[in-house]
Amino acid sequence: MDPPSCCRLTSWTLVAAMLQISGLFLFILGFFPVKPALTGVSGPESYMPVFDGAESHETERLPPDQLRSLYQETSGVTPLFDRLILMVVDGLPAEFVLGKDGSHPSEALMNAMPYTQSLLLNGKAVGYHARAAPPTVTMPRLKAMISGAIAGFLDVAFNFNTQALLDDNLLGQLHDIGWKMVMLGDETWIKLFPGLFTRQDGVSSFYILHYLGLDHVGHIGGRHSPLMVPKLKEMDEVIEKLDMAIIHHHKCNKRTLLMVVSDHGMTDGGNHGGSSDEETDSMSLFIGLDCKVPDYASLSYNSISQVDMAPTLALLLGVPIPKNNVGILIRGIFDSLTDRHCLRALELNSWQLLRLLKAHVPGFSCRNSMSRDANHEGLEDRKCNGSIEEKLCCLLSKASSFHYSWKLQKNSSVISDGMISLEMTVEAYYQFLETASDWLSRKTTEKPVNLLASGIAVMFVSFAILLWGLLNLCKEFPVLQKNTSYQGEAYTNWWHLDEIFALMGIMGHVLSLSASSMVEEEQYTWHFLASGLYFVFLRKAFQRVPKETISRSSVQEKKDSLKPTKHEFLRKDNGGYLKILSILLVLILGRILRGWHQGGVNWTHLPDVSKWLEHAGSLTLKSSQVASVIFVVGLGSLSLFLRSQRSLIYATAQIGIFVSGFLVVLYIMEYQHEGASAYGGILIARMIYGFLGFTVLITAIASPWIIPKSNPFTGSVTSIEVNKWSFHLEINNCTYLVGSTYVICWCLLQLLLQQPINAVPVVLLLMQLLGSLSYFSIATVNHKKWVEVASLYFLGMTGHFGLGNSNTLATVDVAGAYIGLSSHSTFLSGILALIITYASLLLFLPSTILLPMKDFRHKSSPPNAPMGSFLKSSIGMACLMPLVMNSIVLISFTFILLLMRNHLFVWSVFSPKYLYVCANTVSVYIGVSFVAATGAYTCLVFFMRSKLLRLRGHG
């Protein structure tokens, strides 16, 4: 079978890329479902039974006072409170206050909060362990408390810049009935509810106090930090003050509820975000309710869900339950109500959940549930089985029949045999509520199987196409292996150690991703693999050092070099020492980079260079930044100068780099400390963007037209071989210029965007890149092309983690994503965030175009080889190899994510990593397109020019 032509290969690659994107899309749609949410706001209609027909959505908006009285008339539940103080203690685990497994908290913690503990003991307060849904980060947890809805994972991931909560929620409802609200503390609230809070004192009815300190203590010193007890004391004093004030103002006929809640817990290390018991153990404490005295044993089993707060508070304060709430009324809170009101509250909650169920299941209709037949015989024993819809229907109808009979009994006051007690009705309601709430909250994690399967299948097909292309390329262009093996035996068909290692590394990395802690600590894996590969290179380099020792094989060598090519005349063997030196440089710099950021999740507290530098002060940081810029500019112009041909385009590139370097220094010196919003800073940053983009673009577009100084197109040279050589050399020169300009400009851009601590790592990455390239360009280095591309990819991934990135979303540098932007734009900030996060990969992947082209002497390419085969041999591998490598990771991790869908860490570890894998895919596409576009454009221009010249020569 003939190898596929360049055109066919390109089109198949494009098809594969398209398939991969669509497969990924399908999988994401299936795995991270967008749950149906009800729009609009609950109004008076929520006090009516649910009808099967369409409900009238729009009711006229009433002024607050009228609305309030309307609610009071129709609800059937009298509000218990007129005023709410919501005290949010960020990150307080419920265990600190309520103890665990029926036991008191430790002595020190009990003593830390004397007032709160006394309230609990006297029954003036009732506390619950509120289970928070992952991800346990503040913003989504506040949303859950206030709206009662559990957000999907993507909703959380893409809202890392806080946005207003538009769904129906408690605060909006309270605002509608004319409550005035005051917020003190964390700004998240203002972002969530813009325009809702006023700064009035005295007449306000809703106070939100958000205390961040405890979370900070946790982040700094962990759960058992010595600062924890003083912080808890402080919180206790606040609670005491508030409670005293409430008692003091009791006369003025306003019933006030004080709630102390936490948004999430924390792990032993003080982190949060995941789904471990310590993190999800948040607290909600009601102070001011008249409740029975609960003892600690019962308290600890008082486990509720965090979303349960929303319906409970709604009915306590006399507003409708928010539409998308999946929580249920907290048991024990409504004990002080009359029986009738209590059942009514449960009924309202059931109706609200029924409405939500109808939105989730389109055909869901409980016609029988509303039947008011008093015939409840056999109802008590009725087992509700069958599909979940039938079960829910059955439970609801059971509950409402009980309720109806109970009301009839109350009215007639006849005591009959089939007495329906209050407890039975309440229990029946709770059975429905719990089943429905459970099912609804699980619905957000339910996966449609066929979507997932088709997504994976499509991705697999794309992978197969890419692999087919890669294997064809390997077969078509086998490297002319000079016999480096010891006694001159021919080993060309054997796998060499570097190839085996690279392949094993790719496989090993993929396998490591199935362990959650290896995902968390992926930086170690990449560093280990990259250093391993370069050690293998080092071993290979030692095979030739010093040259004369290979005396026995020199005979064979001479036989080989009987047919000398121009290539070998042009490049003298620099000896093995340069090889060894450049490999050692890469290795040592890699180790420094590894020590720069500790990275990962489990050992972030260990000392590293970045922490030390941050302690050293801003002057050190700033000077390191400036030195980095100067170094990058110097290194860049040196590498350009070495291949310089004194042509105009070189000068342009140099000037562009100098000017942007100067501007970056200016920005660092003058504007960095002012933050991203200063006018001058924005202007300079934009100028830098412009200069850098302009330099790269001009170089890429103009250089193929200008570069060849000596005209390689005239056929006067006797040897066609030499002519061809110089032709290729010129193309190589041109891509070298474009590639290195890109690399330098990219580094300068990173020096502008990255946080100051990362300035030196950017330089280290650049030096690693240059070291590798100088190693690969030594004539006697003959790795297969795919190994060279793979090694750059390895370095790129190592550098990605070396810049302090990890597989948690927390390390995405959002601050840098606003540099040079005057107004908020999610799209532009997203692009900047991608540039910052994937700095390393986008440095190394495009630089594969700088890899020396050694394959062009291949015998199968005739002197006037068509452009296609030339392109295939020069950049084919640089394009396909990263695609294949990324594809392997993508498809394997998709499988892993599917297998781990019930894993404890699926939301905290595997899902964020999947987002990183997707972003990685995007970066690989960008890098590969750069290589493909530059290579194709340069070749096109060169071939066109040679054709033109030949025509002119003939004519």
Place this chain on the structure above:
Amino acid sequence: MDLLTNHVWIPTIFLHPEKRSHDGTAHQDDYSVELMLSKLFESPIVILGFSLLSKKLEHCSLKWAILRGLLGLPAGALVNAFGAIVFGAPVGIKFLTRTVNWALLMSLLTVVPTASVYGSSWKDWQRLYAHSKPITPIDYAVCLPAHGAVIGAWFGAWPMPLDWDRPWQEWPICVTYGAIIGHTLGTVASFIVILLLSRQQRIKRD
């Protein structure tokens, strides 16, 4: 040939008790002491054994062979320590003794035997380690266990980032385990190869 195989077995026999002596729960400090003791005990045997071997084969004096082995120990330790640190071994005063201990052990397993046998002959070193082309039985005896130790140490580092919180995950315990296991396997392999070689030679002679 029989004599040779006997010599090859010496280091292996003395490595075995050391391997068995600490179970998974060995404490870091115990471990360090144990490692040091085992080295004190082991190094003369390795050096002497291979020196005897080299004397027998290469007709050089025993004194020189021992001296070469002794010189090889710190030199090999330096190389190994460099490798470990580049691979990510923690640097810092706290880890200095551990790294030094580990490096000395690795040197015993890898560099010292070759140094006693071949001294500073760059050609042979290159042949054995850059090309991995052992020819004579003694080549196999020094080369295969050394390769096994390095490869084993590399694999031994993989469990380190796992969050199992086991004491043996600390640097350099599991790396040492890996190296010792690899070294043992290499020794067994070299033993088998030498047996095969000797049989081949016997057949040829016949």
